[in-house]
Amino acid sequence: MRRTVYNEDHEAFRSTIREFIAKEVVPVYESWEAEGHPPRSFYNKLGALGVFGIEVPEEYGGAGETGFKYQAVVVEEAARAGVTFGSSGVHTGLVLPYIMEYANEEQKQRWLPGFVSGDIMTAIAMTEPGAGSDLAGITTTAKLSADGTHYVLNGAKTFITGGVVADLVLVVARTAPYDPADRRAGLSILCVDTKSPGYSVGRKLQKIGLRTSDTAELAFTDVKVPVADLLGEEGKGFSYLAHNLVQERLAIAVGAYAAAAAAVRFALAYVKDRKVFGQTVAEFQNTKFTLADCQSQVTAQQAMVDQALELYQTGELTIADAAELKLFCTESTSVVVDKCLQLHGGYGYILEYPIARLYTDNRVFRIYGGTSEVMKTIIAKSMGL
Incomplete structure (x- = not known):
């Protein structure tokens, strides 16, 4: 059936992506599967191609497009070749909307240029060993320090796509005690630098499929997260996730x-x-x-x-x-x-x-x-x- 959802620009982009996959992905894909993720240089290639910056405003190094059509083209072409792009789908499809919607100007200036280039790869950590679809059951905590300069993050996450290679992880944590009367209250999103002391990557989980997409367990032991790295407002995390x-x-x-x-x-x-x-x-x-x-x-x-x-x-x-x-x-x-x-x-x-x-x-x-x-x-x- 003839499609009308894409215009000439989308189809030109499709041709570019198809050629890129044939040259840069298909010949080496088996080695990616053996390693469990693409080499870091591949993400920089996607950045140089413009894939990571499609929906990022021009002032941060992106193309400033809206909607999901260009990303849909990338998804379609990868499937057509029988390959995947590692954790890049999480980077652009899951994490970017949070940064664009809730990050302040200083945070956007700090993170988005590296996001676009692939120098900063991202992931989002919601799921816990004891809380899957029930996000209101999250037990990871982030307590504000006495001087109000940082949060102290403790807990664990699992099934985190991109968790092995990520430089910045959006972690959903409780910044207020659990309230049985309002289970969704008290959750916040912290943007955690993976080089922070106390941050650790546990097992790289072995999956039956998506073997080029690294999936990991994460642990936080007294990780200090600056208050400047709180995404949006404290306590609004659950509504952000639903958005x-x-x-x-x-x-x-x-x-x-x-x-x-x-x-x-x-x-x-x-x-x-x-x-x-x-x-x-x-x-x-x-x-x-x-x-x-x-x-x-x-x-x-x-x-x-x-x-x-x-x-x-x-x-x-x-x-x-x-x-x-x-x-x-x-x-x-x-x-x-x-x-x-x-x-x-x-x-x-x-x-x-x-x-x-x-x-x-x-x-x-x-x-x-x-x-x-x-x-x-x-x-x-x-x-x-």
Whole structure:
């Protein structure tokens, strides 16, 4: 189905990204998977290409674009090639909106130029061993010093994407005692320099997918965080987190759609080439019906994604809209990728084939950014249930 969501500038950017991936990513991707993340120099290359600065105002070194369309192009092209860009999606898709919305001018001047160039890589630390989707249950504490110059941070986080290579981590912590009557109160976001004494990176977690995206455990032992590194206002952390969920879920949905489209593309190429019983796999009716069904699912996802990108551009994409989008795209993609892997037969289970990576990478789409069950709860609530 013809797309109208992108203009000529977006498509020119797409060509640049596609060429960059073919030259700088595909030839070395296996080494990234073995290491668990891309080399630091790769992030500087993304910075030089302008990927990190698309939505950053020109005064801080960026391009000053609005919306999510350019980032969506990056996501689509990476999936098309069967690769990922390490933790760069968190850097631009999750962390940047917080800095742009809540950082003061001094903080923006201090952080954004390095953010754009890739000299400062970022992550966000919300999840704790005992508090996953229940962010109100966060127990990491940040107590203001007696002289009021800094916070003393103590606690632990887990499942932190980019936690191994990050230079600056947005840490959600309690700056006020837990109040059972208002569990969401008292949370703040501190921007923590990872070179701070008492800050430590624990295990680099081994995942079944997204193996070029470093995921780590973090620990804080009496880490001193200057009050100048408090993001926004103290105690407003929970509302800040809710503010960015729409874009986060939009990004996940775009990634899921792109993975499904890539799966169909890989499967189509494979079945046309692979021969069994004297004919190509593509000639069997089951193959034709399976791929037709998968393509219909991809087209439906595309329609939802494109409308969501337009609505987000105008500020009209709601929390419920984003929940529906994420739920449909991630659940649909899981079916499409599974069927496309099945068409590869035994080769679909071999990692040298990109469909195998899509299969394992895709599984987390239904978990992070809020599980499918959480999405259903949000949608039901929007229906008055």
